Amino acid sequence: MEQFTYLGTLGMGSSPMIYRPSVQIDIRKNGKHILQMAIVDSGSDITLMDFDIAQFLEIDLSKCREVNLGGITGKGVGYVSDIAIVVERFTKEIAVPVVFTKELNTGILLGQEGFFDNYKVTFDKRHTMFSLEENKNATIGFPSK
Amino acid sequence: MKNYNLSNIIKKEHEGKWVALSPMYDKVVGYSNNLVSLTREMKNQDVVYMKPTASDSLYAF
Numbered sequence: 001m002e003q004f005t006y007l008g009t010l011g012m013g014s015s016p017m018i019y020r021p022s023v024q025i026d027i028r029k030n031g032k033h034i035l036q037m038a039i040v041d042s043g044s045d046i047t048l049m050d051f052d053i054a055q056f057l058e059i060d061l062s063k064c065r066e067v068n069l070g071g072i073t074g075k076g077v078g079y080v081s082d083i084a085i086v087v088e089r090f091t092k093e094i095a096v097p098v099v100f101t102k103e104l105n106t107g108i109l110l111g112q113e114g115f116f117d118n119y120k121v122t123f124d125k126r127h128t129m130f131s132l133e134e135n136k137n138a139t140i141g142f143p144s145k
Numbered sequence: 146m147k148n149y150n151l152s153n154i155i156k157k158e159h160e161g162k163w164v165a166l167s168p169m170y171d172k173v174v175g176y177s178n179n180l181v182s183l184t185r186e187m188k189n190q191d192v193v194y195m196k197p198t199a200s201d202s203l204y205a206f
Contacts, residue, residue: 005149007170010200017152018200024193034184037166037195043205050196052163052180072205105204107163107196 002089006128007037021123021130024088025108029057029081036108040121040130044111047098048078053107054100057083067099076103087119092134094118147171151197160199165192 004023011018021040026033027049034056048069054061064079078101084093096114110116120133148154148171155164155173163183165174168191177183180194198204 005147008150008152009155009197010152012201012203017150018203035193037193050180056181056184104196105161105202106198107194 001131001133003129003131004088006125006130008128019125019128023110023132025110026086026088027053027057028084028086028093029059032057038108038110039106040115041109041111042116042121042123044109046111046113047096047115048104048109048111049098049100050104050107051100051102054079054081059083059100061100064100069099069101069103071103073103073105076101078103087132090132090134155197157200160197162196164195164197165190166195167192 006019007022008017008019010016022037023040024035025038026035059081061079064081067078067080069076069078078099080097080099082095083098085096086093118135120135122131124130147169151170154171159173159176162176162178163180164176165183165187166172167174170193174190174192175183175186177186
């Protein structure tokens with residue numbers, strides 16, 4: 001099990017700081033890779049990433065399955081592709097289905113399908129800490145195409 | 146030790162853009178509207194990318 005600290009940025013909540021559970025991940029696809037900070041979001045059904053990351057990874061989204069997205073800010077569309085990620089302080093590369101979309105207000109949300117299947121996540125907001133524990137028996141059944 | 150309080154380095158001009166952070170998260174090395182251009186600008190530098198949210202909004206993603 002590994003413990004991580006929430007990442008603090010300026011915000012407008014009840015305090016001037018907003019703390020979000022965020023972790024560094026190495027994203028891999030098509031022989032390319034990029035280090036990114038990602039928010040761990042138990043409220044997302046699946047991992048979401050900004051369109052620009054698909055462009056960097058040279059993923060042809062026209063060949064990917066289109067899906068509808070819904071959230072508090074309305075509806076949108078996204079395109080599903082499988083990628084590999086390695087989470088900071090872990091060595092195992094895991095396959096994660098990702099929806100690439102233009103509708104995000106941030107870069108990456110690590111969601112239930114794929115990420116939470118692979119890690120037991122425990123949040124401790126009071127101490128602005130969270131922990132990740134590998135689920136060695138994880139299976140992923142989301143059809144990406 | 147890594148800097149987990151980004152409020153002293155992420156400024157208004159970085160919000161909604163791609164930012165390249167130093168490995169210890171203590172410095173913004175570069176930023177751009179376009180991730181691919183930013184990665185080209187950074188070349189082989191050891192950086193971590195992120196896209197900060199706007200500080201004048203609360204988010205329920």
